[in-house]
Amino acid sequence: MTPVPPTVSPTMPPTTVPPTMRPVSLSDLLPSYSKLALVDPASPQSNARTCIWVEAHPEYNAMGGWRKLQLFSLVTIYYAMGGPVTWSENTRGNWLDATIHECFWPETSPNCVDNQSYQRLKFDGDGGIVGMISPEIGLLTLLTSLELERWAPFKPDGGLTKSIPTTIGLLTALSTIQISNNPFTGFIPTEIGLLTLLSFLRCGSGAFRGPFPTQIGLLTAMEYLYFAASSMTGTLPSELGLMLP
Numbered sequence: 001m002t003p004v005p006p007t008v009s010p011t012m013p014p015t016t017v018p019p020t021m022r023p024v025s026l027s028d029l030l031p032s033y034s035k036l037a038l039v040d041p042a043s044p045q046s047n048a049r050t051c052i053w054v055e056a057h058p059e060y061n062a063m064g065g066w067r068k069l070q071l072f073s074l075v076t077i078y079y080a081m082g083g084p085v086t087w088s089e090n091t092r093g094n095w096l097d098a099t100i101h102e103c104f105w106p107e108t109s110p111n112c113v114d115n116q117s118y119q120r121l122k123f124d125g126d127g128g129i130v131g132m133i134s135p136e137i138g139l140l141t142l143l144t145s146l147e148l149e150r151w152a153p154f155k156p157d158g159g160l161t162k163s164i165p166t167t168i169g170l171l172t173a174l175s176t177i178q179i180s181n182n183p184f185t186g187f188i189p190t191e192i193g194l195l196t197l198l199s200f201l202r203c204g205s206g207a208f209r210g211p212f213p214t215q216i217g218l219l220t221a222m223e224y225l226y227f228a229a230s231s232m233t234g235t236l237p238s239e240l241g242l243m244l245p
Contacts, residue, residue: 024063024064024065024068026049026052026068026069026072029065029068029069030069030072031138031139033135033167034072034076034135034136044076044077044078044079044080044134045076045134045136047075047076047079048072048075048076048078048079049072051075051079051096052071052072052075066117067116069139070102070117070118070139070140071102072136072139073118073134073136073137073139073140074102074105074118074140075096076134076136077121077133077134077136077137078095078096080131080132080133080134080136081123081129081130081131081132081133081134081160082128082129082130082131083095083096086128086129086130086158087127087128087129088127088128090127091123091127091128091129093105093106094106102118103116103118106121106122106123113142117142118140118142118143119142119143119144119145120143120144120145120147121137121140121143121145121146121147121148122145122147122148123147123148126150126151126158128158129148129150129158129159129160130158130159130160130161131160131161132160132161132162133148133160133162133164133165133168134165135165135166135167136167137165137167137168137171138165138167138168138169138170138171139170140171141170141171141172141173142173143171143173143174144173144174144175144176144197145174145175145176146171146174146176146177146178146179147176147178148160148178148179148182149178149179149180149181149182149202150180150181150182151181159181159182159183160179160182160183160184161182161183161184161185162184162185162186163184163185163186163187163189164179164184164186164188164189164192165189166189166191167191168189168191168192168195169189169191169192169193169194169195170194171195172194172195172196172197173197174195174197174198175197175198175199175200175221176198176199176200177195177198177200177201177202177203178200178202179202179203179206180202180203180204180205180206180226181204181205181206182206183206183207184203184206184207184208185207185208185209186208186209186210187208187209187210187213188203188208188210188212188213188232189213190213190215191215192213192215192216192219193213193214193215193216193217193218193219194215195219196218196219196220196221197221198219198221198222199221199222199223199224200222200223200224201216201219201222201224201225201226202224202226203226203227203230204226204227204228204229204230205228205229205230206229206230206231207230207231208227208230208231208232209231209232209233210232210233210234211232211233211234211237212227212232212234212235212236212237213237214237214239215239216237216239216240216243217237217238217239217240217241217242217243218239218242219243220242220243222243225243
């Protein structure tokens with residue numbers, strides 16, 4: 001008996017209609033810590049998501065995934081640092097203005113590479129910055145300068161508290177960190193040792209505690225290191241010798 005060949009399903013001719021492009025969903029892009037924070041409707045992350053939806057940014061649906069993450073990160077930072085409540089008018093500037101590219105929110109000069117990817121986050125003085133650095137700062141992966149220094153180290157209120165998020169280790173392009181005169185608590189994260197391009201680190205007059213992280217010794221590009229008037233304990237690690245030329 002001659003075997004019957006297997007039946008092959010007919011091949012459909014290729015369609016000439018282009019597939020529908022579904023916009024990249026923010027929920028699909030967010031890291032797990034952001035998704036967890038969204039459970040709380042009062043969190044900075046939830047406020048940021050609501051703000052982006054309500055403002056109906058004219059370019060939002062056409063944005064690529066990286067730009068949606070950048071926008072979400074900056075709006076979350078705004079809420080986490082007291083933007084709608086404590087910021088001065090000068091500090092608030094153009095923040096959350098959906099008609100202006102986020103590169104121009106803090107000031108009229110751009111803070112981005114080629115007016116696209118955020119490169120510099122700067123708040124000087126005492127313009128009402130309070131709260132915490134949200135972990136979403138780690139989404140600004142091309143950031144080269146983080147400047148959150150206050151002018152009044154002994155002012156009883158205001159400033160940034162809690163710990164520096166471990167996601168700072170994702171900002172491998174950072175060359176400058178200035179965060180002095182903020183009442184930070186907790187430890188300096190060991191992930192700071194991942195910032196191999198860091199050359200300027202000023203963290204004086206804070207409330208950091210615990211030992212000096214040995215990982216800072218890995219930062220061989222360091223030129224300026226300042227931790228005066230902090231609450232850190234213990235001896236300086238021998239690894240600091242690795243920073244010497």
